[in-house]
Amino acid sequence: MVEAFAVASGKGGTGKTTSTLALGMALADDHDVTVVDADTGMANLLFHAGLAEADPTLHDALVDETADVREATYDRFGMCIVPCGTSLAAFEAADPERLRDVVADLAADADVLLLDSPATLGSKAAVLPVVLADRAIVVLQPTVPALSDGLKVQEYALSYGTEVAGTLFNKVHDRGADAVETADRYFEGPTLAEVPDSDAARAARAAGEPLLAHAPDSEAAAAYRRAANRIDVRGGDGEAVADRFRSAVIPDPP
Amino acid sequence: MNVPEGDLQRSRVVADAAVPLEAALDRRLTGYLALRPADPLAPDDSGGIITVEDGVPVVAYHDGTERGGTAALGPLADSGPYRAELYAAEAADLAAVHEVEELRVAPGSPAEQVADAPDLARRARERAPAARESADDDDAVEAFLADEDRIADIKRRARAEAERRAAEWGLDDAVDAGER
Numbered sequence: 485m486v487e488a489f490a491v492a493s494g495k496g497g498t499g500k501t502t503s504t505l506a507l508g509m510a511l512a513d514d515h516d517v518t519v520v521d522a523d524t525g526m527a528n529l530l531f532h533a534g535l536a537e538a539d540p541t542l543h544d545a546l547v548d549e550t551a552d553v554r555e556a557t558y559d560r561f562g563m564c565i566v567p568c569g570t571s572l573a574a575f576e577a578a579d580p581e582r583l584r585d586v587v588a589d590l591a592a593d594a595d596v597l598l599l600d601s602p603a604t605l606g607s608k609a610a611v612l613p614v615v616l617a618d619r620a621i622v623v624l625q626p627t628v629p630a631l632s633d634g635l636k637v638q639e640y641a642l643s644y645g646t647e648v649a650g651t652l653f654n655k656v657h658d659r660g661a662d663a664v665e666t667a668d669r670y671f672e673g674p675t676l677a678e679v680p681d682s683d684a685a686r687a688a689r690a691a692g693e694p695l696l697a698h699a700p701d702s703e704a705a706a707a708y709r710r711a712a713n714r715i716d717v718r719g720g721d722g723e724a725v726a727d728r729f730r731s732a733v734i735p736d737p738p
Numbered sequence: 739m740n741v742p743e744g745d746l747q748r749s750r751v752v753a754d755a756a757v758p759l760e761a762a763l764d765r766r767l768t769g770y771l772a773l774r775p776a777d778p779l780a781p782d783d784s785g786g787i788i789t790v791e792d793g794v795p796v797v798a799y800h801d802g803t804e805r806g807g808t809a810a811l812g813p814l815a816d817s818g819p820y821r822a823e824l825y826a827a828e829a830a831d832l833a834a835v836h837e838v839e840e841l842r843v844a845p846g847s848p849a850e851q852v853a854d855a856p857d858l859a860r861r862a863r864e865r866a867p868a869a870r871e872s873a874d875d876d877d878a879v880e881a882f883l884a885d886e887d888r889i890a891d892i893k894r895r896a897r898a899e900a901e902r903r904a905a906e907w908g909l910d911d912a913v914d915a916g917e918r
Contacts, residue, residue: 608907615909628808628882629850632892639896644909663876666883670893 490617494633496603499654505694510712515595527568534692541569546578580609588726619649648672677711739799744825756853758822763793797841806841808881811851844878
C-alpha cells in the first residue's frame, strides 16, 4: 500500500524542502512515510534533517546498482529519510535512471513516498520524479516567477499522467493572501495550505531540524499539519507500484 | 505612452534584453530604454519602453499591443533581438508617467520576464527603494493572475514543451498515460 508524491516547484527558494519534511512529519502520524531527496544535483534535504554527515546516501545507490538503498535510509523524526549527498563527483557518477529502481525498492516498505524534486524542468533527470510519482504537490509562493514556474510544473505533471494533489503556498504575507485565492483558479486540486512567512522555517533550517520538530507550535507548522490532513492518501498495491516504477520506459540518452 | 524626450546615451543591437537592462542599472540611469525589434522589416509599433529611475525599472509599455505594466512584458519578451537605445531624462519629467498605476512594474519584473535574468532581477530589487518592492510585487502578482490569456499561454507552451521533450527523452509512454 503506497502512494508516491513528487513535491515540486519550478523555482528554487520556494521552501520546497522545508515543505517536504513538514508534510512528511505530519503524515507520519498516520502513515509509514519515506522521504527521498530526489534533487540529486542540488541536494539539501540532509542539512534540513540533521543528516549532513550521513554516509552512505542516495548517491551511492544511484552509482552502484548492487548497493541497497535501505542502507542509505535513516530513521529520523518518525520518518524514514533517504538523503542525497552533495559531492559533485558522486552526482556525475550517479545514474539518475536508477531512481526508478530505488523508488520501487522503497515503495515496498512505505505507505507514503515523498520525493523532494529538483526545482527545475531542465533535464530528464530533473523531470523524472514528477513522471514517477502518482501525484504532485506543487509548492508556490505569491511571486510572478514562482507562480509562472508552478504552472509549468503542473502542466508537465499532467502531461505525464501525474495528477496534482494540490498546491501549497509558502511565504504568504498579508496582501499575498488575495493572490492565493485568485491563483487557485488556475491550479488543479485544492490549496492545501497557506503557510505564513515566518522566521521559524529559517531557524529550523539553521538548526538542522524539520520545522515540525523545531517549532511544532508555530503558525507555519500548524499550516503544514492542515495541509497533510487535506491529502487523502490512496493506498495503491505496493507491488504494482513497484512494477510500474521499474517498467517506466526510459531508454539511455542519445 | 508619453515619455519626455531624452538624451540618447547609447544604441546597440542586442540578442538579449538583459544587456540594456544591466547597462541602465550599472550606470544608475534615470530615463528610459527603448526596445525595438532589430529586424528592419518589423512594424514600427512592435517595440516598447521601460523607464528607469536610478537604474531600476518603474513603468513599461508595449506599443503594438498597447498594453502597459506587467502585461507589456510578455510582448516585449517576444520582440527580440532588439535595437536597444538608452535615453537619459530628468526624474521630474518622468514623474507624471510614473504615477500611472497601470503602467508600473515591479523592480525585478523586466529582468525576470523580458530577459529571463534572475540575478539581474535580484540586483534591481536590491537597488530599489524599500517601500517600492513589496507593494509593486503584490501588484505584479495581481496583474499576472488577472491576465487569463497569458496564463493560458504559459500552460499551452508548457504542455507542448513537455510533450516534445517526452519524445526526445523517450518518455512517450508517460505522455500516453497523461492523455488517457
